[in-house]
Amino acid sequence: MTEIQIERKTKSVEAVIRALQVLKLFDKSTQELSLAEISRRTGMVKSTALRMLVSLAEEQMVTVTADRKYALGPEIYRLGKAYTSGFNLESHVRPAMQQLVLDANECVSFFQRIGNRRMCLFREDSDHLLREHVAEGDTVSLDRGAAGRVLTTFPKQDPNLTAPLRTLEQLPLVSIGERDAEINGLAAPVFSAAQGLVGALTISGPKSRLTESYIEELKPKVLRTAANLSARLGARFYG
Amino acid sequence: MTEIQIERKTKSVEAVIRALQVLKLFDKSTQELSLAEISRRTGMVKSTALRMLVSLAEEQMVTVTADRKYALGPEIYRLGKAYTSGFNLESHVRPAMQQLVLDANECVSFFQRIGNRRMCLFREDSDHLLREHVAEGDTVSLDRGAAGRVLTTFPKQDPNLTAPLRTLEQLPLVSIGERDAEINGLAAPVFSAAQGLVGALTISGPKSRLTESYIEELKPKVLRTAANLSARLGARFYG
DNA sequence: CCGAAGTGTTCCACTCGGCGAAATGATGTT
DNA sequence: AACATCATTTCGCCGAGTGGAACACTTCGG
DSSP states (O other): OOOOOOOOSOOOOHHHHHHHHHHHTOBTTBOOEEHHHHHHHHOOOHHHHHHHHHHHHHTTSEEEOTTSEEEEOHHHHHHHHHHHHHTTTHHHHHHHHHHHHHHHOSEEEEEEEETTEEEEEEEEOOSOSSOOOOOTTOEEESSSSHHHHHHHHSOSSOTTOOSOHHHHHTOSEEEESSSSTTEEEEEEEEEETTTEEEEEEEEEEETTTSOHHHHHHHHHHHHHHHHHHHHHTTOOOOO | OOOOOOOOSOOOOHHHHHHHHHHHTOBTTBOOEEHHHHHHHHOOOHHHHHHHHHHHHHTTSEEEOTTSEEEEOHHHHHHHHHHHHHTTHHHHHHHHHHHHHHHHOSEEEEEEEETTEEEEEEEEOOSOSSOOOOOTTOEEESSSSHHHHHHHHSOSSOTTOOSOHHHHHTOSEEEESSSSTTEEEEEEEEEETTTEEEEEEEEEEETTTSOHHHHHHHHHHHHHHHHHHHHHTTOOOOO
């Protein structure tokens, strides 16, 4: 655990936790929920769940549909947008990713470490019909895949890049069927002056197209893109 | 007010409201806040504000930075993504917008009605240096601008399009310096089979480039794009 | 070097707001 | 009509949440 943990004696507020748990039920595949379902999934009695929903609705975090189902509200979207604009990564990363998709014609993703998982922050799909299914906002395990290993091998807050040079020379890291037996990938780190490692840029695709020889061909492109990005964010690595 | 309001006797939970108010302090321009600032802005005593923050942090809604500031957390991002994927509009709307940017070389936005405001859900910028500044997630007033009037003139839930035909024939609606004296725009509605009016597609730009004659030229393109989009969402209008 | 004025955090007694079980409506299904 | 299953309301009890004050720790500037 390289987590920054601050131990406090201040206890959390139960009612708030409950409300947030209700909120967290929602998902890409769970757009609407009825009160009864919410009650069941959270284990709260219905009256409590209803109070939470009323509170959440009052602040526009959820909305009530015509048929008394509950869904996420617009305020959630506003906050979600505010989250990414923090690091104004998107304006830099997104165009670089789009260029990479054009070059490689495979999916390009940008992952960030979130605790002991990693989350897909940005994603640009290739136009192939056959492609892996990861969407922005999804989290996957940290210990598998090229991007996962990139995120674990570099120290979190390290603008000076004290990472072993041997590792640097091996970039980009390659995954042959690690996370999914049918998927290969290669990934390189992106650094910023302020935060050190900010994420991993990765190309991934099915074994059949993203062969080991093709990966060799893509390596310099990924590495150069990641290096250029880092340079624009004020950090330099690899020349 | 065409709002769907459900009156209830169930009262909201104060603690939850307070926590959500803390959350809502954050913004594109307000990325980090200290406990003292949060206490001041919300009017809560510090101990209360701290409890809220601890609770929010426990569920990953906020994160604590190294210097004891608070910022939005990754869970917010996940939920924000889940919000839009609900109506899987994005996969349809985004490409159509990109094409429109190529055709018109002006900014294209997609607005949705949120209560008595309208929110920019998607946005594709032109590559001009001079352009209006609206970002995804921003809300603006409903009663001004071409998109605003589109959203008000069409009944919210109306798959059958009982809107006065006269209005339909006037599409797309045009705004000459309504919302901002220097900005013109034109907008058309997008319907879906399930929800009726889902949003307004709009092109906007400075008076100097988006002249009234250019607007005339763009009208059929916007209208056609909106109609095609609606068709793909299962609703037909304008042929 | 010592206050003064900021931070963030902890402690605690009081009170009132939230809680859950059960009752009541409201719809739909057999 | 009888039965499910839903959302919503009511209400008495009690403990969780509250706010104020005290505490510890920096960072000022005189």
